[in-house]
Amino acid sequence: MQASLATEPGGLAPNEDWAAASPSLAVVLDGLSTGGLDTGCSHGVPWYVAQLGGRIIAELSGSGIALTEGLARALEQVAMLHAECDLSNPGTPSATVSILREGPASLDFLILADSPVVFEGEDGYTVHTDLRVDSVVPELRAETELYATGSPEHQAAVQRMITAQRLTRNAPGGYWVAASGPEAAEHAVVGVASRDAVSAAAVMSDGVSRLVTEYGMATWADVFKMLRDGGPTSLIRYVREVEATDPVGQRWPRYKAGDDAAVIFCQQ
Template sequence: MAGTPTLAVVLDGLSTAGLDTGCRHGVPWYVSHLGSQLVAALANTSVSLAAGLAEAIERVAALHPGCDLKNPGTPSATVSVLRQRGGYLDHLVLADSPVVFEEHHDFTVITDLRVDEVLPDLRAEVEQYETHTVEHEKALRRFVTAQRQSRNTSTGYWVAAADPEAASHAIVGSTAAEAVRAAAVLSDGASRLVTEYAMATWAEVFAMLRADGPRELLREVRKVEATDPTGRRWPRYKSGDDASVAFCQW
């Protein structure tokens, strides 16, 4: 996660499931460098969010040319961005980390769930096993191996990796700032309190963020997950996913 007074960026690195990536640096390195390059590219408000993301992806790829950037498992990440530009709020969402607007009478959730449409049978196989079991680990590796073949293709889903073309497939838009009370930019590990676990509404999440800040939301996510450590109630890839949230008010 990164930010400035007018910019919020949340990146969520994709799990490798222990598989080869063709890169000696790893996912945390990729996420860190993509975030810093993206903040730098978007400091110029005349640069669109998609153009800034494409530039950042290209710059990070240039930082490790010795790695196999054609490997389908090359380090990658979801990207969500919110930028204040004059009287507008520009957003970009690439994959399933949402941007949520608290409007005066409702909430608008912007997310990209194309990944959920890929390989439903293998996804179901993973979800039938409890986490922390050998069967779950093997099923997850099969799923991720197959999923990589659909990553950044016209018939699959898009994430930030080594090819700047991915930026052109992001969901982008602008909203009048006067129509928004507050906004949250979240990784799916944080948003699942509402979207997957259904243990809170967006109204409750924003009340929590306003009263106690992001740390309280993340504590609540972990508290809920602790009641189901092996994924029996809420089938998932791991007991607790990385969780980040940027809460923005004007």
């Protein structure tokens, strides 16, 4: 498959998204914000996503192993790289994971948390994602929407929400992300699509998908047209233009004025 990609930070802080592609793989990671809270780790989220992403590519390139097995192996390897850190801390660096792999007759995908894989076909657009995080601590999520994005009150509300979310992260009844243990891989959403039924695919972080799902400023058809006409960079640029019209989250309440964004556009 032919793949083009782009990723950029949402502000002045280092980019916590990560994206890479090979002739048969597309991988997007979205590092979870720490909200300034303790992680028990001397490494930052950008380090974590770079280490994990590289190992996912290494495990799955030229390999026929299941996507879940490749992710589990990569998680184990990264945990060994910073075993001196407190990996039991509920805020240990973590990330969403989305993987698309091309085979001779099929497209395999894996999704852990809310970075979607979207297929374009003759019948329209099929979105695969994992929204379990939306079901935890809804009252604290709603509280963050009461304040202007970036205000002291908003930052405090986001910290309260993240603190509570961490207690449900990678736990029964909560939601699952890539963190310190390989067991998270077994909780990923996985599936297979026929290559003949897919004309193009996009793998992205929610910093991009929110243009459709939260802002409602584009359809998936619009997104794929932008990807074809101007590539991933132009799509992210449009997301930023939309966000700039609502810098304090009055129209679209959110945790940051601009979130890190990553997208890989795949065509056969």
